[in-house]
Amino acid sequence: xxxxxxxxxxxxxxxxxxxxxxxxxxxxxxxxxxxxxxxxxxxxxxxxxxxxxxxxxxxxxxxxxxxxxxxxxxxxxxxxxxxxxxxxxxxxxxxxxxxxxxxxxxxxxxxxxxxxxxxxxxxxxxxxxxxxxxxxxxxxxxxxxxxxxxxxxxxxxxxxxxxxxxxxxxxxxxxxxxxxxxxxxxxxxxxxxxxxxxxxxxxxxxxxxxxxxxxxxxxxxxxxxxxxxxxxxxxxxxxxxxxxxxxxxxxxxxxxxxxxxxxxxxxxxxxxxxxxxxxxxxxxxxxxxxxxxxxxxxxxxxxxxxxxxxxxxxxxxxxxxxxxxxxxxxxxxxxxxxxxxxxxxxxxxxxxxxxxxxxx
Amino acid sequence: xxxxxxxxxxxxxxxxxxxxxxxxxxxxxxxxxxxxxxxxxxxxxxxxxxxxxxxxxxxxxxxxxxxxxxxxxxxxxxxxxxxxxxxxxxxxxxxxxxxxxxxxxxxxxxxxxxxxxxxxxxxxxxxxxxxxxxxxxxxxxxxxxxxxxxxxxxxxxxxxxxxxxxxxxxxxxxxxxxxxxxxxxxxxxxxxxxxxxxxxxxxxxxxxxxxxxxxxxxxxxxxxxxxxxxxxxxxxxxxxxxxxxxxxxxxxxxxxxxxxxxxxxxxxxxxxxxxxxxxxxxxxxxxxxxxxxxxxxxxxxxxxxxxxxxxxxxxxxxxxxxxx
Amino acid sequence: xxxxxxxxxxxxxxxxxxxxxxxxxxxxxxxxxxxxxxxxxxxxxxxxxxxxxxxxxxxxxxxxxxxxxxxxxxxxxxxxxxxxxxxxxxxxxxxxxxxxxxxxxxxxxxxxxxxxxxxxxxxxxxxxxxxxxxxxxxxxxxxxxxxxxxxxxxxxxxxxxxxxxxxxxxxxxxxxxxxxxxxxxxxxxxxxxxxxxxxxxxxxxxxxxxxxxxxxxxxxxxxxxxxxxxxxxxxxxxxxxxxxxxxxxxxxxxxxxxxxxxxxxxxxxxxxxxxxxxxxxxxxxxxxxxxxxxxxxxxxxx
Numbered sequence: 005x006x007x008x009x010x011x012x013x014x015x016x017x018x019x020x021x022x023x024x025x026x027x028x029x030x031x032x033x034x035x036x037x038x039x040x041x042x043x044x045x046x047x048x049x050x051x052x053x054x055x056x057x058x059x060x061x062x063x064x065x066x067x068x069x070x071x072x073x074x075x076x077x078x079x080x081x082x083x084x085x086x087x088x089x090x091x092x093x094x095x096x097x098x099x100x101x102x103x104x105x106x107x108x109x110x111x112x113x114x115x116x117x118x119x120x121x122x123x124x125x126x127x128x129x130x131x132x133x134x135x136x137x138x139x140x141x142x143x144x145x146x147x148x149x150x151x152x153x154x155x156x157x158x159x160x161x162x163x164x165x166x167x168x169x170x171x172x173x174x175x176x177x178x179x180x181x182x183x184x185x186x187x188x189x190x191x192x193x194x195x196x197x198x199x200x201x202x203x204x205x206x207x208x209x210x211x212x213x214x215x216x217x218x219x220x221x222x223x224x225x226x227x228x229x230x231x232x233x234x235x236x237x238x239x240x241x242x243x244x245x246x247x248x249x250x251x252x253x254x255x256x257x258x259x260x261x262x263x264x265x266x267x268x269x270x271x272x273x274x275x276x277x278x279x280x281x282x283x284x285x286x287x288x289x290x291x292x293x294x295x296x297x298x299x300x301x302x303x304x305x306x307x308x309x310x311x312x313x314x315x316x317x318x319x320x321x322x323x324x325x326x327x328x329x330x331x332x333x334x335x336x337x338x339x340x341x342x343x344x345x346x347x348x349x350x351x352x353x354x355x356x357x358x359x360x361x362x363x364x
Numbered sequence: 365x366x367x368x369x370x371x372x373x374x375x376x377x378x379x380x381x382x383x384x385x386x387x388x389x390x391x392x393x394x395x396x397x398x399x400x401x402x403x404x405x406x407x408x409x410x411x412x413x414x415x416x417x418x419x420x421x422x423x424x425x426x427x428x429x430x431x432x433x434x435x436x437x438x439x440x441x442x443x444x445x446x447x448x449x450x451x452x453x454x455x456x457x458x459x460x461x462x463x464x465x466x467x468x469x470x471x472x473x474x475x476x477x478x479x480x481x482x483x484x485x486x487x488x489x490x491x492x493x494x495x496x497x498x499x500x501x502x503x504x505x506x507x508x509x510x511x512x513x514x515x516x517x518x519x520x521x522x523x524x525x526x527x528x529x530x531x532x533x534x535x536x537x538x539x540x541x542x543x544x545x546x547x548x549x550x551x552x553x554x555x556x557x558x559x560x561x562x563x564x565x566x567x568x569x570x571x572x573x574x575x576x577x578x579x580x581x582x583x584x585x586x587x588x589x590x591x592x593x594x595x596x597x598x599x600x601x602x603x604x605x606x607x608x609x610x611x612x613x614x615x616x617x618x619x620x621x622x623x624x625x626x627x628x629x630x631x632x633x634x635x636x637x638x639x640x641x642x643x644x645x646x647x648x649x650x651x652x653x654x655x656x657x658x659x660x661x662x663x664x665x666x667x668x669x670x671x672x673x674x675x676x677x678x679x680x681x682x683x684x685x686x687x688x
Numbered sequence: 689x690x691x692x693x694x695x696x697x698x699x700x701x702x703x704x705x706x707x708x709x710x711x712x713x714x715x716x717x718x719x720x721x722x723x724x725x726x727x728x729x730x731x732x733x734x735x736x737x738x739x740x741x742x743x744x745x746x747x748x749x750x751x752x753x754x755x756x757x758x759x760x761x762x763x764x765x766x767x768x769x770x771x772x773x774x775x776x777x778x779x780x781x782x783x784x785x786x787x788x789x790x791x792x793x794x795x796x797x798x799x800x801x802x803x804x805x806x807x808x809x810x811x812x813x814x815x816x817x818x819x820x821x822x823x824x825x826x827x828x829x830x831x832x833x834x835x836x837x838x839x840x841x842x843x844x845x846x847x848x849x850x851x852x853x854x855x856x857x858x859x860x861x862x863x864x865x866x867x868x869x870x871x872x873x874x875x876x877x878x879x880x881x882x883x884x885x886x887x888x889x890x891x892x893x894x895x896x897x898x899x900x901x902x903x904x905x906x907x908x909x910x911x912x913x914x915x916x917x918x919x920x921x922x923x924x925x926x927x928x929x930x931x932x933x934x935x936x937x938x939x940x941x942x943x944x945x946x947x948x949x950x951x952x953x954x955x956x957x958x959x960x961x962x963x964x965x966x967x968x969x970x971x972x973x974x975x976x977x978x979x980x981x982x983x984x985x986x987x988x989x990x
Contacts, residue, residue, distance in 0.1 A: 038800050088780075138973070142980040147780055148928060149976070151727065152969035155918055163962035219546040226537065229526040236485060236515070236523050237537035238506035281784065288781055321799040326792025333785035334771065341775025 019343070020289065023335035024303075031328040035320055045318050049325075052313020053306035059313070061192035066305035067298075068204045068266070069094070069259040069276070073283025074297035075211045076255035082215065082292040083248030084228035085139060089150030090256040090280030092157030093131050097124035097257025099161045101264040102271035103169070105182025113185040120186060121203070121261050128257020129250040131157065136249035140242040146249070162273040169271075177273035188266040200262035207258065212294040224248055256280055282308075285329065289336050304329065380678070383408070408678065413671050427649075428629040432460040435512075435601050435633045436482075440491035443481050451477035453657040454491070461601065464624065464634045466648030466665075468641060469677050474657035475637045476518060479606050482635070483515045484508040485523075495602065509538060514595040518606035518637065524591040527580030531572060532561035534579045535594050560597075568593035569619060585616035592620060596627060603627060606637040621647060641670050655679040696832045698949055703833070703841055704907060705952075706945025708733065708899035710844040712923035713941050714851050715895030717932040721855065722888035723868030724772055728764070728783030729896050730920025731790030735760045736900020738794040741813055741911040742801070750814045750905055757901035758894045764790075765893020769886045787920075795913050809910035816840065816905045838906035840898060847895075852934040864888055896920070922948075925972035931979070944968040 032042035053063050073090045080087035087093075101120040108116060135149040162177065169179045188198040215221040223244050226234040231241040263275050283297075286304055290296025307329065311322035335342075376382060382389050383403060390400040391414040398414050436459035445451035451474045459465050469475050480486035482493060484505035492501045495511040503511070517523035525534045536557050541549050545557050561575040568589045572582060579587060592608065605624060609617040624647055628634055638644050644651060645665065653661040653676035661668075661676040712729050719726040736757040743749070743756030764786060771777040802808045816838045824830040855861040866874040867884035874881045899919070904911050922944050930937030947968065951961035 034796075086780075138977065142977060142984070144973075144976045144980055145725075147725070147727075148924070149973055151921055152925060152972050155921060155969045156966050159962040159966045163960050166962075167960055217552055218550050219540045219552055220550070222533070222536075222540050222552060226526060226529065226533070229528045230522075232523050233526050233537070236483070236505055236517060238504075238509050240504065240506070281788070285784070285788075288784075321796045323792045323796040323799070326788055327796060330785045330789035330792060333788065334767075334782065337777035337781040337785060338771050338775040341771070341777055345775070 016291070016339075019339050020336065023332050023339065027328050027331040027335065030331055031324055034324060034327065038320060040318055040320050045314055045320050048317035049307070049310035049314040051310075052317075053310035055313070057192055058195050059309060061195035061197035063302070063306045063309040064201060065195060065197040065267075066308050067301045068200050068262055069279035070283045070286055070301035070304055071204055071208055071298055072255050072259035072262070073280040074286040074301050075208060075283075075294060076252040076259070076280075077284040077287035078292040078294055078297055079211065079215065079224070079255065080248050080252035081287065082228045083224040083245055084231055085136065085245040085249050086147050087132060087135075087150055087249055087252040087256075088147055088284070089132060089135060089153050089157075089253070090259075090284060091276060091278065092150070092154035093128035093253040093256035094260040094263075094276050094280050095157045095161045096131050096260070097128040097254075098260030098264045098275050099164060099179075099271045100124045100127040100257065101186075101261035102179045102182055105186040105264065106169075106180050109183035109185070111183075111185060116183070116185045117188070117265060120265060121258055124257040124261030125254035126257070128260070129254035132249045132253020132256075133246065136246040139249075140245055158273075161271065165271055165273050171270070178268075179271045181270050182264065186265050187269055188262070196267045198262075198266035200266040203258075204262065207255070208294070208298060211255070215294055259283070282329075285333055288333065380408075382411070408675055409671055411674075413674065427625060432462055434458050434460050435496055436635070437494040438482070438491070439494075441478070441481060441488055441493070442490040443477050443486055443488050445474075445477055451657050452481065452488075455657070455659055456491075457652055457659065457662070459602065459633045459635055461633045462628060462631045463649040464628050464636050464647045466644035466651045467635065467637045467654055468644045468651055468673055469639075469654030471639050473654045473677075475654050476606070477657075478654075479515070479518065479604055479635075479637055482508075482604055483513060483517075509598075509600075512601045514598045514600040514603050516592055516595050516603070516605045516608055518610070520587055520591050525579050525587060528578055530576050531565070531570070531579050531582070531590060532558050532575040534590060535561045535564055535575070535597075537594065538598065564590075564593040564597055568596075568623070583613075585612040588612050588620065589616060592623060596623060600632070602633045602635070604635045604637075607639065608636070609638075609640070609643060641673065645670060653677050696829060698946075698953060699833050701949035701952070702942065702946040703837060704945075705948045706942045707838070707841045707844050707906070708902050708919050709923050709926055709941040709945055710848065710938055711840065711899035711902065712896045712920060713926040713930075713937045714844070714847055714934060715892030715899075716923055717927045717930075717934060717937055718851070718855075718864065718888040718895075719885075719892045720927055720932045721865045721868050722885045723871070724768075724779050724885060724889065726768065726783060726889070726892055727780055727921070727924060728768055728786035729892070729923055730916050730918065731783075731787035732761050732764050732893055732896030733900040733903065733920050733923075734787075734790040734794055734914070734916040735764060736897035737904035737915045738797065738900070738911050739897070740901035741808065741904045741909070742797075744814045744905055744909070745810060745812050748812065748814055750816045753814070753905050754816070754898065754901045757897035759897070761893035761895070761897025761900070762890055763893070765890040765896075766886075768893070769889035772889070773882055773885045790916075791914060794911070798911065798913070807910055807912040809908075813905070813909040815907075815909045816902070838902060840902040840906060843898070848934050848938045855934065899923075922968045925968045929968075929972050929975045944971075 028046070032046070035042040035045045052059055054060050073094065076087065076090055100123040104116070104120040104123045108119065111119065131153065135146045135153060138144040138149055139146040165171075165177050165179050171178050171180045173180075188200050191197045191199065191201075215224065223234070223239045224247075226237070227239060227241045227244045227248075234244070235241045259279060260275070263279075264271055268275060282304055283301065286300040287297050290300050307325040311325040314320055314324075315322040374382065374386060383406065386403045388400060389403050389406055389411065391398040391411060393414070438458070439456045441452050441455040442450070443452040455474070455478060457465070467475055467478070477486060481488050484503055484507065488501055492499055494500065495508070495513065498511055500508055500511050521527065536545060539545055540552070543549070545553055545560070547553050558575055564570070565572060565575060570582070570586050570589045570593060572586065579590060582590065588608070595603065608620050608624065612620065621643070624634060624636070636644065636647055648665050651663050651665060651668065651673065652659050653673060655677060656679060660679060661673075663673070712733055716726050716729050739760040740753040740757040742753070744753030747753075768782055768786060771782045772779045798808055799805060818836050819839055819842055820835055824834060855865060863874060863879045864884045864887065866879075867881040867888075871881035874884070900916065903915055903919075923941065926937050926940040926944055929940040944967070947964045951964035954964060955961040
């Protein structure tokens with residue numbers, strides 16, 4: 005390895021750690037302003053995230069949707085097309101799984117689950133295909149269309165579960181419970197951790213392999229880095245962008261499937277509290293590196309799980325971690341800019357020093 | 365405006381325009397003022413010579429006699445530029461093995477669009493392109509590459525490379541799906557790819573500590589050598605080379621020129637587009653002049669002087685002086 | 689049944705629901721003209737509604753509430769500009785951070801200051817004054833439609849005209865538009881494009897703050913979690929639908945407000961409202977498609 009290249013990576017990791025530390029410090033200040041001890045608060049958070057088998061299980065249960073939607077973001081962003089529509093794709097994928105689960109109730113266990121996953125992936129992928137097509141064919145900004153389609157999907161599924169597919173168990177905005185054969189088994193008592201984490205692991209390995217080790221992954225990344233160069237080199241950049249978007253949508257759809265099969269066993273109209281956004285943040289923070297997505301998802305999952313215990317133990321509202329998260333994002337977004345400013349400031353300071361020495 | 369007592373500065377490469385309306389004329393070349401003279405003392409010949417520059421003495425290149433069989437035929441090509449204006453208006457020529465065909469013209473007269481059309485980056489409206497007798501009009505860049513054209517683009521930063529990608533990633537572009545670099549067309553064989561990259565780095569004298577470095581860390585000359593290394597390594601029968609030495613230091617220019625002639629001597633058909641007349645004259649066997657999307661002249665290299673060709677490039681002699 | 693839905697109250701509700709959209713959209717179109725797509729409006733509105741309630745509650749004055757909302761908007765607008773303009777961060781990442789920050793901070797403060805979960809409401813929150821136009825008091829139709837609205841309804845209408853005049857008739861407005869389209873040319877003319885971007889971003893923050901204050905102090909005096917409820921995105925849709933022209937955007941916001949109001953009324957009657965709620969988003973996508981198709985046809989004709 006050459007030094008300069010790896011140096012850049014290390015430099016980024018350092019600024020990342022720095023951003024996280026500063027954000028946690030800001031969080032500590034907020035706790036102090038609230039009249040609580042940050043040591044106690046963060047202690048409770050840490051214990052809540054990793055303190056027991058149950059806590060660890062809950063933390064890892066949270067990583068399933070985060071990693072899937074994070075990888076979805078990584079695939080699309082590194083291919084130069086920005087899928088912000090993960091939330092909508094997740095909702096539709098989740099509904100598709102629930103639909104399969106309440107319709108084909110006599111399928112053998114394994115086959116039903118596979119079918120539900122395929123259905124969710126398909127629906128998520130197709131839904132992502134629309135903005136991809138609009139982008140490639142008409143150059144309509146996919147950031148705007150995917151944001152709009154998020155709301156459409158959430159509203160559409162909300163209609164479905166309140167009217168045609170509403171459960172008879174009372175007005176709750178959900179479908180019926182899916183057939184027994186579709187339930188993924190729980191792994192730790194009381195926690196939501198279930199076998200979907202293994203499916204997720206397999207999918208993550210496939211995506212990592214695809215993006216980092218194959219010629220197809222090379223094509224995706226080169227389109228993202230310089231689409232004209234990719235086209236010139238013989239890559240069909242438009243096709244590649246559509247593929248990336250569809251793949252990304254399929255991953256988000258699968259994230260929704262696991263929420264239904266593993267956690268709720270039915271589709272609910274507010275099934276995701278913004279998983280796709282959190283997953284996207286995980287990917288943004290690590291600049292779309294697949295392994296980084298996994299590490300960051302565990303970190304964010306731990307923050308989420310730990311914050312609940314923190315609230316119970318110290319009555320610091322758990323939403324504090326949302327504030328901390330958003331500050332991390334802000335720092336990371338400004339990272340390059342901060343560095344640039346710092347460099348300019350540093351050279352100026354040195355120049356001044358030199359001038360001072362000369363005068364003296 | 366002038367009658368109002370205002371100063372008017374006009375910047376153009378159209379000689380007639382300058383001669384028609386200006387009082388004084390200054391010539392700039394490569395960011396430097398070459399000279400200023402009164403318009404009444406100037407004529408197109410003098411201006412063209414000033415614009416193009418006097419001869420730079422290079423070492424003589426050793427050009428072998430090679431056999432000449434036609435590999436590329438272009439007939440009546442018409443295409444539009446990005447603004448929708450006609451950029452190519454009925455362009456026809458042919459290209460033979462073992463020759464360098466130079467396209468001379470002031471930039472913005474359709475040469476860029478010609479290269480884009482030939483390499484599949486731009487659509488044609490009329491006319492056709494035959495590569496070894498196979499119709500290649502409006503084919504994708506990939507199909508055209510497979511038909512045997514490699515291409516060094518005029519703007520390496522926008523088209524020829526990715527500054528974020530590593531040098532080895534840049535060097536594999538175009539053959540990333542081919543054995544042995546992609547096992548079964550899927551798994552990238554990083555070892556083979558890097559071995560090849562290191563070989564090219566040596567062969568083309570790309571100055572870098574490692575092929576793992578992002579290409580953006582290279583100097584302009586080394587970036588260009590990287591692009592040339594990649595395209596020349598494909599061993600295609602046809603090479604399209606646009607502005608091969610733009611923004612490149614003198615040492616690299618010599619190297620790039622010698623590589624082009626080496627390819628020519630190996631029997632490759634080379635289409636050279638350059639704004640540098642010295643380069644055109646030094647490398648070409650045959651020269652075509654371009655003006656406003658049309659071919660204004662076609663010459664064997666020894667049949668025309670640089671001064672004379674400047675006039676064809678500025679559209680004064682619209683009469684075709686066909687020689688071949 | 690149609691009579692139950694389509695009546696004067698619907699018009700009145702349309703005006704009500706459109707107002708925050710109009711205010712936010714006016715702000716967003718300013719940044720849009722300055723060359724920044726601002727999807728952080730959602731968070732700005734949310735912060736505005738919370739701080740509006742905060743100010744009004746503690747100082748027993750709706751004016752202080754509005755000032756609080758405007759100040760927090762100003763601050764967030766400033767942060768947005770610092771990151772996007774000076775630190776050259778990706779505008780949409782910064783906006784997402786702002787949205788997340790807003791939803792986290794408002795709930796956090798709601799619980800740590802007021803000690804409640806979900807919603808906070810109190811008789812001590814002073815609502816915004818309502819306006820009675822004396823002249824139309826006795827004209828029945830106009831009285832229902834136009835009278836007795838919260839003050840921001842009228843302010844938003846005036847602002848539409850003012851923003852229009854500002855953008856197209858004042859040199860400052862022309863600079864603002866140039867900052868987005870031809871920043872180099874603007875710099876050549878000796879005007880800082882940076883400053884124009886800052887101005888637009890801060891103005892957007894303040895206007896979104898107003899929108900938030902209208903939500904939480906206008907008709908109901910309460911704050912609920914996630915009170916902005918996608919209004920920032922609908923405002924964005926209005927901007928795109930109205931192609932960032934204040935008058936057209938106003939029209940789009942009114943239209944989207946109408947569908948929102950219609951949806952609520954349909955829901956009361958047991959008819960699914962989801963489809964009417966979808967309209968702003970679908971309309972935006974379709975509008976984008978029509979506009980680009982038309983543009984492409986134009987290109988081909990040249």
